[in-house]
Amino acid sequence: MILFAVEMVAWAVRPPFRLELVLTQMAFIGVGSAFIVGVTGTFAGMVFALQMNFALKQFAAEAFSGGAVAFSLARELAPVFTALMVTARAGSAIATELGTMRVTEQIDAMESMAVNPIHYLVVPRVIASLVMFPVLTMLFNALGYAGGFVMGVYVARIPIGPYLAHTQEFMDVDDILHGLLKAVVFGFIVAIITTWRGYAATGGARGVGEGTTRGVVASSIFVLLADYAITFASVGT
Amino acid sequence: MIEIRDLWKSFGDNHVLKGIDLTIPKGETFVVLGGSGSGKTVLMKHVIGLLKPDRGAVRVNGLEISALDGKALTEARQMFGMVFQGAALFDSMTVFENVAFPLKEKRRRQRISADEVRQRVTEKLRVVDLGEEVLERWPSELSGGMRKRVALARALVSDPQVVLYDEPTTGLDPITTDYVDGMILNAKQALGITSMVISHDIASAFKVADRLGVLYDGHLVAEGTPAEVRQSQDPFVQKFLSLWFEKQ
Numbered sequence: 456m457i458l459f460a461v462e463m464v465a466w467a468v469r470p471p472f473r474l475e476l477v478l479t480q481m482a483f484i485g486v487g488s489a490f491i492v493g494v495t496g497t498f499a500g501m502v503f504a505l506q507m508n509f510a511l512k513q514f515a516a517e518a519f520s521g522g523a524v525a526f527s528l529a530r531e532l533a534p535v536f537t538a539l540m541v542t543a544r545a546g547s548a549i550a551t552e553l554g555t556m557r558v559t560e561q562i563d564a565m566e567s568m569a570v571n572p573i574h575y576l577v578v579p580r581v582i583a584s585l586v587m588f589p590v591l592t593m594l595f596n597a598l599g600y601a602g603g604f605v606m607g608v609y610v611a612r613i614p615i616g617p618y619l620a621h622t623q624e625f626m627d628v629d630d631i632l633h634g635l636l637k638a639v640v641f642g643f644i645v646a647i648i649t650t651w652r653g654y655a656a657t658g659g660a661r662g663v664g665e666g667t668t669r670g671v672v673a674s675s676i677f678v679l680l681a682d683y684a685i686t687f688a689s690v691g692t
Numbered sequence: 693m694i695e696i697r698d699l700w701k702s703f704g705d706n707h708v709l710k711g712i713d714l715t716i717p718k719g720e721t722f723v724v725l726g727g728s729g730s731g732k733t734v735l736m737k738h739v740i741g742l743l744k745p746d747r748g749a750v751r752v753n754g755l756e757i758s759a760l761d762g763k764a765l766t767e768a769r770q771m772f773g774m775v776f777q778g779a780a781l782f783d784s785m786t787v788f789e790n791v792a793f794p795l796k797e798k799r800r801r802q803r804i805s806a807d808e809v810r811q812r813v814t815e816k817l818r819v820v821d822l823g824e825e826v827l828e829r830w831p832s833e834l835s836g837g838m839r840k841r842v843a844l845a846r847a848l849v850s851d852p853q854v855v856l857y858d859e860p861t862t863g864l865d866p867i868t869t870d871y872v873d874g875m876i877l878n879a880k881q882a883l884g885i886t887s888m889v890i891s892h893d894i895a896s897a898f899k900v901a902d903r904l905g906v907l908y909d910g911h912l913v914a915e916g917t918p919a920e921v922r923q924s925q926d927p928f929v930q931k932f933l934s935l936w937f938e939k940q
Contacts, residue, residue, distance in 0.1 A: 560777070563737070564782070565782075566742055567769060568769070568850075569766050
């Protein structure tokens with residue numbers, strides 16, 4: 456897989472640059488995943504706000520709920536949940552599509568027509584993931600905070616002034632950037648693993664199914680490992 | 693011209709090719725006959741560089757394909773057209789997009805106009821007896837015979853010097869089989885293309901071949917004109933051919 460990733464990087468800087476394929480993949484990975492990421496973000500924010508309110512109320516500190524929700528979303532929940540949801544929706548589809556192309560000789564056919572399949576099939580998917588994972592993460596952040604705001608201010612009756620003030624107090628741009636850095640890394644991990652699993656599929660429909668399952672499981676595990684590594688490197692113990 | 697020298701290939705303990713030597717002169721149609729699993733497709737995939745040999749060399753028009761990698765191999769493949777056993781049409785593209793695919797890629801390098809692409813696609817589809825009504829259809833909407841014909845049009849659209857046919861008549865009815873045989877002969881006569889055909893369809897093989905070879909147990913056990921191979925004393929060749937000729 457490492458050789459595959461190195462080959463992908465080598466082809467990514469070679470012309471021709473297939474902008475139309477990158478845009479198609481951005482639409483599939485990004486626009487196509489916006490609904491499920493938005494729904495997940497909204498509910499995650501709502502639930503987290505209620506839980507924070509419940510926990511902090513015991514210390515008469517419920518006004519800090521807004522800050523806690525925004526901080527957790529930006530640094531942790533948004534990039535990780537987004538990566539897992541996009542892996543399930545788009546990553547599985549990528550592995551299946553490339554796997555089917557492999558076992559029906561469509562990838563061999565592409566090679567026979569003097570077109571490198573890594574250049575044509577893999578590079579656009581990886582670039583689209585690198586761009587769209589951060590965009591989806593920001594969508595998750597925005598809707599998650601909005602959901603948390605509605606729960607905190609209108610359901611839990613936390614005064615709006617302290618709620619917003621503590622959000623500003625807790626958060627700064629670095630927290631957002633920390634989450635976006637994770638999103639870029641997760642986008643690369645998910646795109647490389649799922650394309651590789653599809654690209655290397657063998658043995659017909661069963662092989663495609665196995666490749667897809669392995670791609671989704673490996674992507675999820677590596678996202679969690681990378682999340683830990685980046686967090687540890689950033690905040691230490 | 694295709695030159696194969698001492699070609700060996702194994703997959704684990706399965707020794708598929710054991711020292712194949714073969715020369716196919718420019719403009720000749722050579723058919724490789726053999727039973728299922730005899731390594732015919734493996735041999736063909738070496739010619740276009742989809743597989744690397746364990747030992748030996750493959751040269752096409754003077755270029756050592758087996759020694760090329762990356763961009764050099766990709767560029768060398770511009771001289772080929774290939775028809776795959778299952779047609780291998782891109783199922784996310786329409787018929788037009790499939791046939792235009794090699795041209796559009798070539799267009800990036802050679803500035804072929806969009807109008808010329810369309811004209812050449814419709815022209816090649818007409819040659820395989822398909823009209824403009826199929827242009828916007830998806831491969832899943834075509835019959836097996838139509839898919840093969842679209843694959844043939846796609847292989848010929850960029851005017852290749854060498855065309856490789858992997859089981860071009862497998863699964864086709866007799867009329868379509870006869871049609872595809874005619875296509876292979878036409879491509880050779882009209883365009884002077886060097887062709888390598890992989891088949892276990894003996895009738896088709898004897899019809900289209902200038903010369904043919906029989907692959908068995910990793911070796912070419914017979915090689916020559918159809919008449920010479922018919923007279924081969926090799927026991928496998930005799931059995932392989934007699935079963936079919938006795939039925940006729």
